Amino acid sequence: MIEGGTVLDGSGAPPVPGEVICRGDEIIAVGSGSATAGPEGSAGFHERELGSATRVDATGCTVMPGxxxxxxxxxxxxxxxxxxxxxxxxxxxxxxxxxxxxxxxxxxxxxxxxxxxxxxxxxxxxxxxxxxxxxxxxxxxxxxxxxxxxxxxxxxxxxxxxxxxxxxxxxxxxxxxxxxxxxxxxxxxxxxxxxxxxxxxxxxxxxxxxxxxxxxxxxxxxxxxxxxxxxxxxxxxxxxxxxxxxxxxxxxxxxxxxxxxxxxxxxxxxxxxxxxxxxxxxxxxxxxxxxxxxxxxxxxxxxxxxxxxxxxxxxxxxxxxxxxxxxxxxxxxxxxAREVELFVEHLDLSPLEAIRCATANNAHAVHAADELGVLSVGRRADVLVVQGDVASDVSLLGDRRNLRAVLSRGVPVDLQRAWPTRDPLPGSRVGNWAERPLTWDLVNP
CATH class of the missing domain: 3.20.20.140 (Metal-dependent hydrolases)
Known part of the structure; x- marks a missing residue:
């Protein structure tokens, strides 16, 4: 259960305070407090039903689709x-x-x-x-x-x-x-x-x-x-x-x-x-x-x-x-995430319009328009918790230090591990012998 944050659902609708509840790789509720919308329009979830849930505090954060x-x-x-x-x-x-x-x-x-x-x-x-x-x-x-x-x-x-x-x-x-x-x-x-x-x-x-x-x-x-x-x-x-x-x-x-x-x-x-x-x-x-x-x-x-x-x-x-x-x-x-910023800068889209392009619209590109890209009941549990108000400043998405949580298929991604690094593979990189010809005139000005 992701609680205390502002839900930006990816559809282009204005963000609202609320919670997102996932069970495995499925979003089972999105809403606010006891009025949280559950499966088949149920009124909400009793506290005992959420007692065993892992809770993520999203205070001060935007909760949005991956x-x-x-x-x-x-x-x-x-x-x-x-x-x-x-x-x-x-x-x-x-x-x-x-x-x-x-x-x-x-x-x-x-x-x-x-x-x-x-x-x-x-x-x-x-x-x-x-x-x-x-x-x-x-x-x-x-x-x-x-x-x-x-x-x-x-x-x-x-x-x-x-x-x-x-x-x-x-x-x-x-x-x-x-x-x-x-x-x-x-x-x-x-x-x-x-x-x-x-x-x-x-x-x-x-x-x-x-x-x-x-x-x-x-x-x-x-x-x-x-x-x-x-x-x-x-x-x-x-x-x-x-x-x-x-x-x-x-x-x-x-x-x-x-x-x-x-x-x-x-x-x-x-x-x-x-x-x-x-x-x-x-x-x-x-x-x-x-x-x-x-x-x-x-x-x-x-x-x-x-x-x-x-x-x-x-x-x-x-x-x-x-x-x-x-x-x-x-x-x-x-x-x-830079393309979202550039859509705002060069296309004059609103932040919510640009975010929709990277979520709900892009779900069509991966053949999952009914499963991904929007936080709604029945969709896949790919969810971000981002520090700050993304709807006001889309550049927050480009700095991974702002990510407080990432759910992929309903499973938390380890954001505390070291960034993957490695040495170049032998022969995989091309180096230039020089940036310019070594002419006689260059050596003898």
Missing amino acids: LIDAHCHLTFDEPRSNDELFFHRDHTLAALATAHHLPKLLMAGVTSVADPDTIFRMGPAIRDAVEAGWIEGPRITTGVAALLTAVGGTAGRLIPDEGEVGYAEVVRTTDEMVLATRRQIKEGADFVKIHATGSIPTRSGELQVWTRQEMRVVCDTAHDLGVPVAAHCRNASSTRDAALAGVDIIYHASFMDEEALEAVVESGADLCPVFTFLSNLCDHGPEVGAGTNMVDVFRGEIAATAEMVRRAHDAGVRLLCGSESGFVLTPYGHWH
Whole structure:
């Protein structure tokens, strides 16, 4: 029983004083005092019925649903570059690294996560290991590998013309797209991801590298088997065509224009803009040695995208919060809640609206809209107790020192243990020989 706090239920409703009572992995009551709403509308619970309950004093705290991260890369192990991610990973060590990192999410208040693409196709195995209790971690909804054309994705020329590397599976024809989609679903994919845009060194920005018809082939194949589709779209045309093709979740939706916005609104697709990675590089990249050449570009992308995403929100499009945790600029357990802050800052959402995006809305991203994301009777017992008034200051969520309690599946997470640390795995990190060429003129000025 969590008592004495202010209940922010995640639905967007104003917070109210009250208690939350859980039995195992189920919320059985939410309310205030003797009027606490119990199962089937019962008047409340007698004290003798709660005598054996573990009590959590939430005085001065906000009681709210566990955070859900709609875009996280659990198996990437925080690479510093695409080269490192694609060519410096080992199957066994990657699985062990993932198991090492997963508890960090729980310790940061993240109780569920959507992972769209995984290296070595290991997503379903990691998900199942967590559910079976082999390793500790949040609830996981996962893809297998990102589907790419031979043009590649954000890694450009590092991607081969065929086959698989890292998290990428290259498909060259519509027949291969159908086969790959069916195979991923057979392997246990909860959704299929398309990398609809990619990079070419001689061109600025990302280009659309899938046709609308190709995306429709994947969507039709997956939907026939009851599996949704997500797409990485970092330009206007890809966002438009993904929506028209039937994609269910559009990641990034960068630089949307009027035509793309109209397609998204009419299609009913969800948008997950993923501002956190871009903002971390812009605001803090130089502090950790990141290059500054992309700062102005990313600031422009955030501004242009935010304007259109806000309009999509106003038109009724469901927005999702995703951190893209798993890279060196978004390490596990540190930045999952920043997207909530950025929704308030860049989209001008109210704190309650932004929190809803990270809870009730994100429950749709993990296929659990009726089970997670809202504190109500019959839902799963994923609950946070956060020191302070989160409805007034969403930045409180980003500092895990404010977490007084985290329930995952109704079980308290150990927040007193040391933060998981380890030494780098041999060969897993890429070091530069130098930051600039050693020219004769440099040595002999």
